Amino acid sequence: MRPRHFETLRPICPVCRAREVSSHLAINIVEAGTDDEITAGILGCPNCGAEYPVIDGLPVILPDVRRYVQDNLFYLLARRDLTPAVESLIGDASGPGSAFDSIRQHVSSYVWDHWGDQDPAETGSAAGNASPGSVARVLAGGLDMISDGLASGPVLDMGCGAGRSVAELAARTGRTVLGIDVSTPLARVARRAVVHGHVDYARRRVGLVYDRRAFGIDIAGRERMDVWICDVQALPFEPATFALAVGLNLLDCLGDPQRGLAEIGRVLCDDGKALFAVPFDWTGHVTAVEGWIGGHSQRGPHGGSAEAILDGMLSEGALSSGGLRKLGPAREIPWHVRLHERSCMHYDVHVVAARRDSAAGMA
Ligand SMILES: [Zn+2]
Structure with missing residues (x-):
């Protein structure tokens, strides 16, 4: 955690x-770090006494820290110093479907897309002519939809994954950018990349076979970027903190997307901008069907159309959420993640920009 971000935000x-x-948090204990970052310590609330750990440089600022630690114990305690041969043997022995296997697959897929275009060892394209960096292309296409500039203030990248969009937002806006995610493995990758300029990951070839890739990335303005573990549905910020909030492939990963939109509207300043890219790729165990934006109840007035319902949430009317109002028409932009040497998932993500309109209220 950068003290600068803590003091600014x-x-x-x-x-x-x-x-x-x-109640503003205080830094109660610093156990490890430098002048530029706290890598281990405890944040605390002077009002209620709640404590929030800083682990591997990542502050965990969630309403239920105990639940987070219990749910993520494997990831929090997982070693990151395994040598390639030992790692591959552990991968073989733990087998498909193990926590070790799923974390490697998850990290491989997202890091490839976020940073693979910076990897000198990356050659050619993946299955279906996919090339890494699609998240940066989705972001660039979305930012083009926000033509009337930004109010002053920092930028929030929600569900920042492996961190590429944090770096792109810092470069494109020149602002202080905070990336947030609840995935411990991806937040670790993101922080290492944007704060330390280094990417190190196991890139899946086939089955349980992974190749270790390690490379430096040359990004400017690293001092303006940081990554925290926070939940979009309970943002630990005062109203009107941010000028821009970006959520790429975020809304369909929330337990309660409507609550997420309300929180986003709350932390945006008046005339603050929001940008969403959504594949509407719902998962039942993450979001109960009644919380989905479209994709169900096709007998209803919207015919189950996700695009129509999201449009309604970003317009005046009964569905309006977070005082957000759509800016111009939505766009469809290709995005993909690589599963292994012979497989890539291709999406068309629905990209929509919005502005926070204080006159719209906080319905
Ligand atoms: Zn408190």
Whole structure:
């Protein structure tokens, strides 16, 4: 955690926030770090006494830290110093479907897309002529839809994954950018990339066979970027903190997308901008069907259309969420993630820009 981001963004206690109390967090304990970053320590709420750990440089500012630690214990305690041969043997022995296997696959897929175009060892294209960096292309296409500039203030990258969009946002806006995610493995990759300029990951070839890739990335303005573990549905920030909030492939990964939109609207300043890219790729165990934006109840007035319902959420009317109002027509932009040497998932993501309109209220 960069002290500069902590001081600029002044996070508030999510436990107190749930009780309508705004209490700024303090740095209670610093156990490891430098002047530029705290790598281990404890943040605390002076009002309720809640504590939030800083682990591997990542502050965990969630309403239920105990639940997060219990759910993520394997990832939090996983070693990151395994040598390639030992790692491959552990991969073979733990087998397909193990936690070790799923974390490697997940990280391989997203890191390839986020940073593969910076990897000197990356040659040619993946299955279906996919080339890494599609997340940066989706972001570039979306930012083109915000033509009337940004208010002053920092930028929030929600569900930042492996961090490429954090770097792109910092380069394109020149602002302080905070990436947030709840995935421990991806947040670790993101922080290492944007703060330290280094990417190191196991790239899946086939089955349980992975190739280790390690390379430096040359990105400017690293001091303006940081990555925290926060939940979009309980953002630990005061109202009107951010000028721009970006959520690429975010809304269909939330338990309650409507609550997420309300939180995003809350932390955006008046005339703040929001940008969403959504593949509407719902998963039942993450989002209960009644929370999905479209994709169900095709007998209803929207015929199950996800695009129509999201449009309604970003317009005046009964579905309106977070005081966000759509800016111009949506676009469809290709995005993909690589599974292995012979497989790539291709999507058309629905990209929509919006502005926070204080007159619209916070319905
Ligand atoms: Zn508190």
